[in-house]
Amino acid sequence: MARILVIEDDPDTADQIIDALRSHGHKVAHVADGLLAVEQLLREPFDLATLDRMLPGLDGLALVALLRDRRLMIPVLMISALSDVDERIAGLRAGGDDYLIKPFVPDEMVMRVEVLLRRRQGSVDAVLQCGNIALDIVSRQVTVGGEPVRLLHMEFRLLELFLRHAGDTLSRRIIFEQVWGYHFDPGPNLINVHIAKLRKKLDRPDQPSAITTVKGEGYRFDVI
CATH class of the missing domain: 1.10.10.10 (Winged helix-like DNA-binding domain superfamily/Winged helix DNA-binding domain)
Structure with missing residues (x-):
């Protein structure tokens, strides 16, 4: 379970994000204003934030840039209807860790959140196995039915x-x-x-x- 702050001013979108995250066991708080979000992030410990690109008070780009200036390296998933490549690049360059375009599929949003959480925690299993296929992260060896397979x-x-x-x-x-x-x-x-x-x-x-x-x-x- 992670503690996540949802920063979103559209009530329907906020409810969609919150319901999806809570259904996967995460503890979620919500704020609809950019300035209030900064205050809450600096005051309380969160594991991750989802961030709308367009917000009252302080827009998403300025918000994430401010967090990085304050050395707050919490993972940030930016969620926006602005889908141009330049907009996505701007969001990532400002300090966002990932960028999801609206409208989105809730399961995809949750998957992106969990990828960012694992990356932050650094909890990577040394060996991943599914059926007869095994992959060793450290040695970079892959086996199928116990036989080594060379992958690029x-x-x-x-x-x-x-x-x-x-x-x-x-x-x-x-x-x-x-x-x-x-x-x-x-x-x-x-x-x-x-x-x-x-x-x-x-x-x-x-x-x-x-x-x-x-x-x-x-x-x-x-x-x-």
């Missing part, structure tokens, strides 16, 4: 993401942002090629593929 750097990162979210459907956008660091979809070929190569190295003739394409949604890694 981006293939390793892609598999690590899948193992951390086994059973979850990951959108293309989530994959591009978490594996390649892109906050936009550069086109189908990049991810399709890497998924195909990863399947070829992980799949066995007598078993179904571990990576399932979920039409219109993304990809899911299943226990095999």
Whole structure:
């Protein structure tokens, strides 16, 4: 359970964020004004903040920049209807840790929050395992059924993401942002090629593929 401050002036959006976070066991507080948010963050300990880009009192860019100036390094997920690449870059450069565009899927928002929380806590399991596939973070070794498999750097990162979210459907956008660091979809070929190569190295003739394409949604890694 994490203590999260939701900074959002739209009541419906705030309720959507709060309900999703609380349904995953997090303790949530809410404020609708940028200046009041700064006061609360400086006064109380929070593990993470979700931050609307457009706020009364103090806008999101100025707010996160102020927090960083005060050496408050709390993870910040910026949530905004401003979807231009320049706007997203501005939010990240100001000090935001991630940027989510409205309207959003609540499950995706929660996933981004939990990724940021794990990154902050530094609690990374040394070995990730799902079925007969194991990945060692430290040695960077991967085995399938006990047999070593050699993965290239981006293939390793892609598999690590899948193992951390086994059973979850990951959108293309989530994959591009978490594996390649892109906050936009550069086109189908990049991810399709890497998924195909990863399947070829992980799949066995007598078993179904571990990576399932979920039409219109993304990809899911299943226990095999």
